[in-house]
Amino acid sequence: MIRFLISLIVAIILGGLIGLYMGWVVIPTQYVNSPASSLADRYKDEYTVMVAAGYLKDGDLGGAVDRLRVLGQGNIPAYVQSVTERFISNSRDANDIAYLVALAEGLGRLTPIMQPYAQLHAPGQP
């Protein structure tokens, strides 16, 4: 009987660890109804580029800021500046950079590193 109980307890502990590993790592819960603030960084970047292109189309700076608020960033201009500078540093797509630079410029965040990309696109001029 003691052999049975010891085996059971050890197996429960081992099984529990296996279960936790599977539940947290291998097959974790897949969330739905998530907020945009929890998006993976690459999709946040992609969304920011889309909003920047939309800004170039309509010149609606307030609308662009409103659209970016769903990402849960406290300081939108600082966020756009950060994304733009990261895109430039990582040599991302030149058009995407130009869109972001135009938005950053609209938000008053044109930094020296962005200067070469400025004026490639202007709001309202596709």
Place this chain on the structure above:
Amino acid sequence: MSRYDNSGNYAPDSKSKYRRPRYPFSPRAVILGLIIGIAGGLYYAWNVDQRVEFDTEPWQLNEADRSSYIAGITLQYTYDSDLTRAVNRLLVLKLPGDPIQAVADTACKLASSSYIDNSSGQRAVRSMMTFYQLQGRTGCADTLLASSEIATPGLVIEASTPTLRPPATKTPTPEPILQATPTIVQAIVIPTIQPQADFVLADVRTFCSAELSGIIEIRVQDFNGEGIPGTSVTVNWDSGSSTFVTGLKPERGADYADFQMDAGKSYTVQVTGRSDPSQALVAGPCNDANSGQPALISYRATFRPQ
């Protein structure tokens, strides 16, 4: 030979469990314990203390934020007209059924809500309408948003032409009461929609070279086969895209651009926003016929006007 031992007990059979060595653990208890443990661990991991949420993909977004994401896609589309990119992004959203019709349905929902109470919301919905209308879809947003506010307004030219008094005749006629009656002529000029594809992939060939391994050589030419410099070309693959222009290597020609592929990946190439994407160009292995060295398949793609 007797099976009774010295004490007079009957000896068990050689295959009896009493003759087998005893396990140090109970197999039944182990199996039972594992089942209980795994079930308990999964319950705890899935329900009690779930992993902190991160790296969410767009398809996991709630309805409101998914709508914002769709609006972002169509807003960029209205700027760059890159249909492939827009559709690829919609596919990531795993929208049910036809993704373009799903955009129309989303626009319908937004147009029925307070989302269009401000001009930014209206612009977003109009960008969705432009997107799905160009793909031949319809939705209730078409009627919910006033047609006069839709993206392509007609240009109305009004010209009034007063009717002149007729010249006097010799035959007196009763003096009619003549008044100048302005006639309003309305000419509505509706801008035509730019064709979706100006260029077609006229030719694509493969070659194998150890020196130019896994290269896509792209040329964009006019009707006469003359190179067009400065044309934007986009290469897409499963996890990204790259846009560049022709003519940056003048020694190869004004119409020339190239792209280095990674082994085993599949790529499509297009004139940015002005052609359909090519068929998949796969960077598969090959052997250079001259040197015998292994290399990746390279491609020569030529775009010409339709």
